[in-house]
Amino acid sequence: MASSSHLISPIADRSLAVTRAPRLSRAARLTIYLIDGMQNRKAGWGRALLDGAEDVLTRTCVATFVRVERPLGSPSFSEDPAWARGLVGRVDLLIEAVGD
Amino acid sequence: MTDVVDVTEDDLIERCYEAGWTDGLPVVPPTAERVASMVMASGSVATEVVTHLGPSRVPATVEKIAANAVMAGCQPAYFPVVLAAVRALAGNSAAVTIHSATPMLIVNGPVRNQIGLNSGSNALGSGNRANATIGRAMQLVLRNIGGFRSGGLDAATLGHPGKYSYCFAENEEYSTWTPLHVDRGYARTASTCTVYLADAPLCIAHMGNTAGEGILATIADALPIAGTYNMYYQRELFIVMSPEHAVLVASDGFSKRAVKEYLFEHGRKPAGSLLGKGMFGLGPKVAGPEWMRHVDLDPSTRIPVVLDPERFTIVVSGREIGGYSAVIFGLGDSITVPVGG
Numbered sequence: 001m002a003s004s005s006h007l008i009s010p011i012a013d014r015s016l017a018v019t020r021a022p023r024l025s026r027a028a029r030l031t032i033y034l035i036d037g038m039q040n041r042k043a044g045w046g047r048a049l050l051d052g053a054e055d056v057l058t059r060t061c062v063a064t065f066v067r068v069e070r071p072l073g074s075p076s077f078s079e080d081p082a083w084a085r086g087l088v089g090r091v092d093l094l095i096e097a098v099g100d
Numbered sequence: 101m102t103d104v105v106d107v108t109e110d111d112l113i114e115r116c117y118e119a120g121w122t123d124g125l126p127v128v129p130p131t132a133e134r135v136a137s138m139v140m141a142s143g144s145v146a147t148e149v150v151t152h153l154g155p156s157r158v159p160a161t162v163e164k165i166a167a168n169a170v171m172a173g174c175q176p177a178y179f180p181v182v183l184a185a186v187r188a189l190a191g192n193s194a195a196v197t198i199h200s201a202t203p204m205l206i207v208n209g210p211v212r213n214q215i216g217l218n219s220g221s222n223a224l225g226s227g228n229r230a231n232a233t234i235g236r237a238m239q240l241v242l243r244n245i246g247g248f249r250s251g252g253l254d255a256a257t258l259g260h261p262g263k264y265s266y267c268f269a270e271n272e273e274y275s276t277w278t279p280l281h282v283d284r285g286y287a288r289t290a291s292t293c294t295v296y297l298a299d300a301p302l303c304i305a306h307m308g309n310t311a312g313e314g315i316l317a318t319i320a321d322a323l324p325i326a327g328t329y330n331m332y333y334q335r336e337l338f339i340v341m342s343p344e345h346a347v348l349v350a351s352d353g354f355s356k357r358a359v360k361e362y363l364f365e366h367g368r369k370p371a372g373s374l375l376g377k378g379m380f381g382l383g384p385k386v387a388g389p390e391w392m393r394h395v396d397l398d399p400s401t402r403i404p405v406v407l408d409p410e411r412f413t414i415v416v417s418g419r420e421i422g423g424y425s426a427v428i429f430g431l432g433d434s435i436t437v438p439v440g441g
Contacts (some may be wrong), residue, residue: 007112008135010121010244012158023345039382100199 372399
């Protein structure tokens with residue numbers, strides 16, 4: 001039997017302070033690319049994540065959303081600097097869902 | 101900051117359930133006295149941040165890790181191994197994945213015998229307090245500090261029983277080869293903990309033929325499975341050899357390096373038999389195998405399960421008698437850290 005009625009919580013007290021990304025301007029119309037870079041795109045996880053991101057962003061800024069279909073077998077966006085360079089000046093925000 | 105929760109009910113175990121702190125099994129309530137004893141065993145202060153866990157980089161303090169070790173049933177003497185495991189895990193960036201893999205701990209060096217870790221009979225199984233509770237403490241830390249719980253960051257489709265506890269020691273006394281920690285540059289007198297994101301062990305029986313090459317041929321036959329992450333990514337793969345297998349293989353002149361080279365050459369499958377199976381249907385992503393990107397790929401090309409022989413990690417564990425070894429598939433590469441370092 002425990003000798004005390006006080007328990008030490010095993011849960012972490014806090015998360016690290018995270019530096020927030022610059023906020024998007026509400027006034028300007030932004031071009032936002034949404035890329036499904038999940039390993040198994042057929043499972044639909046990436047699409048669901050991007051749907052959620054678009055839903056949130058639609059409520060916080062004026063934007064044109066572009067779903068980017070990259071062919072299966074191509075490297076993910078973050079691994080393809082040549083493709084990424086081609087986006088400079090055309091995109092205000094790029095969101096990629098990655099994982100397995 | 102110490103987070104003290106007032107508990108008025110007698111049944112503190114039920115309160116731990118209600119708080120969502122357990123892995124489904126009853127826990128030892130983390131009273132202030134027990135946690136303080138655990139912290140004291142570390143020689144550190146309670147508020148010291150050992151590392152940060154999970155994608156949110158949550159700080160894992162000595163006290164929070166101690167609370168989880170208490171709940172798991174650890175004795176204070178085990179705590180330095182738990183702390184080492186947490187440090188190694190942080191370096192391994194426990195993946196947020198729907199794969200089943202979970203951290204497996206392998207302990208080497210004198211600390212094994214000092215705290216009574218089992219490296220003999222049923223080493224990967226149940227029945228030993230140190231093995232069971234150190235492995236369980238790691239899982240509770242992941243759950244309670246890292247946030248890796250079902251419905252949260254633990255998104256596993258299936259998971260496996262090692263998510264309760266997955267810890268064993270190398271049977272260095274019954275191995276003729278150098279132990280894992282010496283292979284990784286530590287002195288034999290040092291103690292270490294190695295963490296690998298592992299699937300459940302696949303038991304490999306080989307009996308009736310005591311030739312070392314026969315044993316290795318049986319193990320090699322179990323390696324090239326299309327549906328494993330190893331076959332696709334060709335990363336580290338663990339082989340746990342029983343002392344009997346290891347002695348027979350070594351007595352036929354195989355060094356550990358020679359074992360790895362044999363498995364590298366024989367643990368293969370023709371490319372044509374892999375395409376369209378497992379993850380190979382996803383196509384040659386950057387993280388995937390280089391060979392898939394060759395347009396003139398010869399389907400008879402025999403593909404190894406790891407990229408080079410050194411990606412096999414060989415450890416010896418289990419009782420001295422028995423023709424059983426284990427292949428342990430997993431994700432990524434393991435990390436070894438010193439205990440108490």
